Amino acid sequence: MRDHAQPPPAWAGVEARAGFRITGLRLSAGGRALIDGIDLAVEGRGITVVMGPNGAGKSLLLKLMHGLIAPDEGQVLWAGEPAGEATRRRQALVFQKPVLLRRSVAQNIDFVLATRQRRDRTRRDALLREVGLAERAGQPARLLSGGEQQRLALARALATEPEVMFLDEPTASLDPASVQAIEEIVRAVSAEGMKIVFVTHDAGQARRLADDIVFLHRGRVAEHTPAERFMADPVSEPARAYLAGRLYL
Amino acid sequence: MRDHAQPPPAWAGVEARAGFRITGLRLSAGGRALIDGIDLAVEGRGITVVMGPNGAGKSLLLKLMHGLIAPDEGQVLWAGEPAGEATRRRQALVFQKPVLLRRSVAQNIDFVLATRQRRDRTRRDALLREVGLAERAGQPARLLSGGEQQRLALARALATEPEVMFLDEPTASLDPASVQAIEEIVRAVSAEGMKIVFVTHDAGQARRLADDIVFLHRGRVAEHTPAERFMADPVSEPARAYLAGRLYL
Amino acid sequence: MQDFGAAFALAFELIASFDADLTEIVGLSLEVSLAATLIACAIGMPLGALLAIARFRGRGAVLVGVNALMGLPPVVVGLLVYLALSRAGPLGVFGLLYTPTAMIIAQLILITPIVIALSCQALEDLHREYAEQFRSLCLSRGQVVAALVRDGRMSLLTVGLAGFGRAIAEVGAVIIVGGNIDHLTRVMTTAIALETSKGDLAMALALGIVLLAIALGVNGLVLSARSVTRDAAHA
């Protein structure tokens, strides 16, 4: 990770400063290239949907953009700053597998509110209502159902009022109504200016939410285009195959 | 749990012996009725799909049918036997959150094969190929991507060659191609006579797979009908609302 | 061997008769060992958590060191404390030698490394589970330590009990810095040692049985408290 103090490199243009500028990103483990050279510029606003087959590197890309893991090569700039503690503090990531504290549902929210010096019952209860967990407030979070856990994780992320929210398949195990509710929340916060990076396997959902779509394949960006374009006719063969359900890793 | 030795109750008819016969099932925790009186008869063959909103009790119902947890009231009979160790041994359950051993992908399969005295490299490799994880064989299972983990869990269940396989949202985080692949596998084994109980939120998937559909709502069976009927026009209001994406728990 | 029977008879006699000297000794044993254990936990558990989360060069070395210190011989600890507190020693002016305070200090030095090493181990898994989430939230080390100790408290109970067991059973250190002075620094273990050297094995065993009874009591209390709060653990 680079030293935060230093000024952003000269080439970082204004629009780049607003959003993410990813250059020459590489990450490998066990002799395998997991992220295999990614260059990407993502707007500072709107909803960017990331798609791609299992194992394409979507979750890793999110963690790299969030500055959770350091790449072997290349770098991620957000608002002109290298991804790291400083940028992370203003972002939130909802993991594909929610990590819930061994506490009650309410305490899971309180905990993050406290870390932001914003402990506040009413706000907490509002968040729980928003994701439909008000009745579960007192229950051990680990005993929630799969879908309930995902919703709690989302509420917890919202509690930090981030400028960027990374959502890794946040509706994978939600029922249709919850999916709609979450999508509405996402649209709402994005409308208020929060940047959303949203991973999904659901083409329909992508169509409903995405401003632009990043399609990953084998750790590379196969294509990055506006949503309509992508859905109409994806330029890359992998994307076409994926949508047709033909692409099998 | 009842004593296995005793003969099945007189009323257990022939067709009941073949499949599941669930009577007066109740389970509550924290003063809340999670399973609130379920009576259900499920065929011994074919694919039964369980649907319902988050928190309806789908996962719990599967665990009860598998004899993993004991109900407060009522009982589950499978092939005339009370659900328990004896029946469990001939069934397999793929949890909503895959539980993988802290070992390599291959060792996770070997482990269950060993417990069935069927340790066998070729069979293991075949299974891994079937779910598209052949290349990951040596990798720590915990480091697999979300979708890869779900596929490994399925392969592990298949390894036990069960008579009944419970699948709890097995394709929730799979890409379209993997979904197709898994659905084909499911159809195939079911055709060979393996009973499948399949939880999903994806109505399309239900339509593609289901012989009959059980719709749960607030721990009760809202309806249990053949698939076509259900999709055409569900009798119960909750089911109708659910499919319309209106039902919000 | 007749001693066994005699010992048990004697033990119950002692407990039943509620012997004044015995209660005094038992009291001091509990006082000293509980104090040492509580302080050791207050110091050692956060340090153990810190060791579980911190990633710095030489961490391996520190781990080895702490684990090795679990093998700190009581007699050596006793000597070090003795030399420090002896009137001729650097801290001699406080005149702490041959006082319960000195015994607490010695036991503290003895069990703190144990608490650190075991806490570190007990919290490692929990940390592995929470780590990414916490890094995403940019928690300070202090916040992480606090969260781990809180959510890992059930495992830490066993750690505390291990420390207490070591303290209450220990004799080598307390006999040197306490001096086993009757009515002043005599505790169960030093009394047992004394009876043994007098050849009164039955009495020594009886005291040993009493000591075990105490350990059972303490553990029973703690663990029943645990099972009560179990549900709140959200395992």
Added chain:
Amino acid sequence: MQDFGAAFALAFELIASFDADLTEIVGLSLEVSLAATLIACAIGMPLGALLAIARFRGRGAVLVGVNALMGLPPVVVGLLVYLALSRAGPLGVFGLLYTPTAMIIAQLILITPIVIALSCQALEDLHREYAEQFRSLCLSRGQVVAALVRDGRMSLLTVGLAGFGRAIAEVGAVIIVGGNIDHLTRVMTTAIALETSKGDLAMALALGIVLLAIALGVNGLVLSARSVTRDAAHA
């Protein structure tokens, strides 16, 4: 205090000079404590795992008992073994008293409860994670225990080291059943006790330093072995 300086000087002198008596004593210490630790782990870890998975009435009581036995006073253990092995005792015929075997037995009794209690704690979380899957697979208890011990081996290392630390540092039991007989059953800790009673604190400390050096060595070996196999642990 002059003793410190003297002690360190002496310690290095001893190590450097590779003193014959010292090496004899060090050798016996390692032999006895390693043997006791290995046997204790072989017995205690499976039992600990079993205790972590078994759900039976009175489990709580057993847990309390095992935890309490961590507070077993060495002197008492020494006496029990002494009475059992002494010529008049039930096992007197074997003439084991005042042999290294007797010392191993004593340390074994002393640390096995520690290994059981700590193993149980160390494997509890892992078990909570695996339990449902294993029940679904209808694994036998033996299979579950084996799987837990295997996948939890990293945490169990610390447990083993704690047991070893307790064994190598322990003096109360070995001095009673071993007799601290020169050239026969004298180990580091009993030698330290002797030098102390002679008032030769410098020598006692020096031996203590040597003992710690040994503990460091053992822990270093074990933990470096651990970090090597770390990757294989699939954390």
Added chain:
Amino acid sequence: LQSTTSTANSGLYDHLLPGFEAENGITVHVVAVGTGQAIRNARNCDGDVLLVHAKATEELFVSEGYGVARQNVMFNDFIVVGPKADPAGVGGMTDAGRALTRIAEARALFASRGDDSGTHQKERALWRQTEVDTEAASGRWYRETGSGMGATLNTAVGMGAYTLTDRATWISFRNKGDFRVLVEGDDDLFNQYGVIQVNPAKCPSVNASAGKAFVDWILSPKGQAAIAEYRVGGEQLFFPNAGPERDTGS
């Protein structure tokens, strides 16, 4: 009061101190350790009075200025105890030296304190009169327990070895097993206890007045009488012989 274990274990202080404390309103704390350790502790000023039984070391202690003066308090005697079987057949002998030689010749087990205590010093003095090389025999028939008197007696009883002990400890010792007194009555077995007040000049921190009070009291007729009164099982353990050099020892 830094004291040798033998006097403490014999229970003497429990008998003496109440009288003294009542009389002078001074509470006495007894730290019972091996003679060597006791003297060492006193050197560190961790004690006001020293009561041990190793004349040579004591006089050194005083000559180095740590003690005010050494005075005889009382004496008793050493004895050789051993198993009833008496493999070396030393029962009833009165010449300690010859008895030890015979034990050595018989290769019968002998348990030595081996801890530089007063008793150990005495034992070595006795061996020196014989031609036996205990160094060489150490670990074989000659077993150095490196422990206190009580522990050594336990060990001796445990393995059926002869050992040298002071009578006080033996009489009050409870784990005698089948052991008996086999050798006694030799002048060489005389055991003199001395008392020393730790020198305030060397150790400003010591409680000089209390220390002096105790020394004076125990040497006074009253104290001496108290010592003479002390009996276990009807046997007198210590024989007061306060005063300058009435040391009739060797």
